[in-house]
Amino acid sequence: MKILVPVKRVVDYNVKVRVKSDNTGVDIANVKMSMNPFDEIAVEEAVRLKEKGVATEIIAVSCGVTQCQETLRTAMAIGADRAILVETPADLELQPLAVAKLIKALIDKEQPGLVILGKQAIDDDANQTGQMLAALADLPQATFASKVELAGDKAKVTREVDGGLETLEVSLPAIITTDLRLNEPRYVTLPNIMKAKKKPLETVKPEDLGVDVSPRLKTLKVCEPPKRGAGIKVPDVATLVDKLKNEAKVI
Amino acid sequence: MTALVIAEHDNTSIKGATLNTVTAAAACGGDVHVLVAGHHAGAAAAAAAQIAGVAKVLHADGEGFAHGLAENITAQILTLAASYSHILLPATASGKNIGPRVAARLDVAQISEITKVESADTFERPIYAGNAIATVQSADAVKVITVRTTGFDAAAATGGSATVETVAAVAASAKTTYLGSEIAKSDRPELTAAKIIVSGGRALGSSEKFNEVMTPLADKLGAAIGASRAAVDAGYAANDLQVGQTGKIVAPQLYIAAGISGAIQHLAGMKDSKVIVAINKDPEAPIFSVADYGLEADLFTAVPELVKAL
Numbered sequence: 001m002k003i004l005v006p007v008k009r010v011v012d013y014n015v016k017v018r019v020k021s022d023n024t025g026v027d028i029a030n031v032k033m034s035m036n037p038f039d040e041i042a043v044e045e046a047v048r049l050k051e052k053g054v055a056t057e058i059i060a061v062s063c064g065v066t067q068c069q070e071t072l073r074t075a076m077a078i079g080a081d082r083a084i085l086v087e088t089p090a091d092l093e094l095q096p097l098a099v100a101k102l103i104k105a106l107i108d109k110e111q112p113g114l115v116i117l118g119k120q121a122i123d124d125d126a127n128q129t130g131q132m133l134a135a136l137a138d139l140p141q142a143t144f145a146s147k148v149e150l151a152g153d154k155a156k157v158t159r160e161v162d163g164g165l166e167t168l169e170v171s172l173p174a175i176i177t178t179d180l181r182l183n184e185p186r187y188v189t190l191p192n193i194m195k196a197k198k199k200p201l202e203t204v205k206p207e208d209l210g211v212d213v214s215p216r217l218k219t220l221k222v223c224e225p226p227k228r229g230a231g232i233k234v235p236d237v238a239t240l241v242d243k244l245k246n247e248a249k250v251i
Numbered sequence: 252m253t254a255l256v257i258a259e260h261d262n263t264s265i266k267g268a269t270l271n272t273v274t275a276a277a278a279c280g281g282d283v284h285v286l287v288a289g290h291h292a293g294a295a296a297a298a299a300a301q302i303a304g305v306a307k308v309l310h311a312d313g314e315g316f317a318h319g320l321a322e323n324i325t326a327q328i329l330t331l332a333a334s335y336s337h338i339l340l341p342a343t344a345s346g347k348n349i350g351p352r353v354a355a356r357l358d359v360a361q362i363s364e365i366t367k368v369e370s371a372d373t374f375e376r377p378i379y380a381g382n383a384i385a386t387v388q389s390a391d392a393v394k395v396i397t398v399r400t401t402g403f404d405a406a407a408a409t410g411g412s413a414t415v416e417t418v419a420a421v422a423a424s425a426k427t428t429y430l431g432s433e434i435a436k437s438d439r440p441e442l443t444a445a446k447i448i449v450s451g452g453r454a455l456g457s458s459e460k461f462n463e464v465m466t467p468l469a470d471k472l473g474a475a476i477g478a479s480r481a482a483v484d485a486g487y488a489a490n491d492l493q494v495g496q497t498g499k500i501v502a503p504q505l506y507i508a509a510g511i512s513g514a515i516q517h518l519a520g521m522k523d524s525k526v527i528v529a530i531n532k533d534p535e536a537p538i539f540s541v542a543d544y545g546l547e548a549d550l551f552t553a554v555p556e557l558v559k560a561l
Binding site: 128 | 355
């Protein structure tokens, strides 16, 4: 069984982004870029399924600029076998619906038994692509997964829901999106980074896949959130209780 | 112009997040209808009809809706979508699961986690863990939206008198089967609806200490318990207690953070709280930069002292 793993190149989670002074977006020039953390968990899960002998091939996919090749090399260093970059122009804002359509086209071509992707990218915080992909491909979805077990042509997936956990059984092929606690991705070793450089990486264009990737949402402006002023330090618990009772009046 | 709110419910009552979503739907400018898709969910539909500002409740009843499976709820929404300009869901685990599936089938964008309605086609939403606020405009015929509940007041749960109309339920998908749930039984208020939240971090050191220190404080205040990602990763608290960018987004009247340093991802989940208290022994902890009241102290002495003083 093939597993397709879409990965996104995003601003590293340690970077605190700044809004551009002209309010057109956030400044991502010269900041560290990494693989979206949830996608790293998705790659790790696919690699574990291959190590268990359930999966035969892992294909990493990224949609975006040329530099997404680095993200794909990271995915191959974790253990993906080959990669596909759907390359789009740097000035294009690629939105979740367009990405879902591109990956749907690749599903048609590659016929994977499973697609595993991150539940959310930490840049646009949209949390859409997996669900949209499932809709377009007319496949069952198991989002926010914290445990995945494959048996025959079915997957049993434990999902993180409000208040606890829920378990679903989906028939394969299916779309799974990862939550934080699904696994802890391995560290990438130098020999594996070297090996990843030799793995095949194919580049295609949206036109090749017959997909219109024009954005549907127009970003009118991007602003700083309202600043929360720092408050005061209190010397002891008694003062704290007094302030909460008599100043803030919240208890 | 009419907006359809997809109610979150447990078949007998309406969940609070639905009320905030109704407020956001009303702000879009037209009538507000509510869809209750459930199984033996007549009581939930009747409760939805009581919500102030709702003109009509659509009630679809079928076995496939019993557990809110995305495939089935989506199919139901699609049978109704043509009559609506806006389709809104609360940005809860359930709403986030269903919304994008609906949007893709309608070939429209979803506008995720809006915090403000500027006009019928323009919305504000936080990006980059709330470090930036984007104003986006949709040209799509139908706007599919998830609503961050902390951005909108709850509509009154009573006072309305909407008509309830039964609609035919779609057939359930055979591709997905619900096997079961493990929902933590708790007398505490729900994290996202609580007026007071006490939240613990990695400094608690173990799950025993987490319970021993945080539970009495929560009991005393009638508060919900939250946790930082570090505390959850370390196994001190359950996954669904995580407050932050990718966990729960909360905005209670009072948020007490004990032993939480305040990573930007955590601040993203709680900085809209009305009053923030930080208890931390590290004077440089970033949590102090958003706290109204900071107490530089060891939480193992300060929290029990606080319990006693309350």
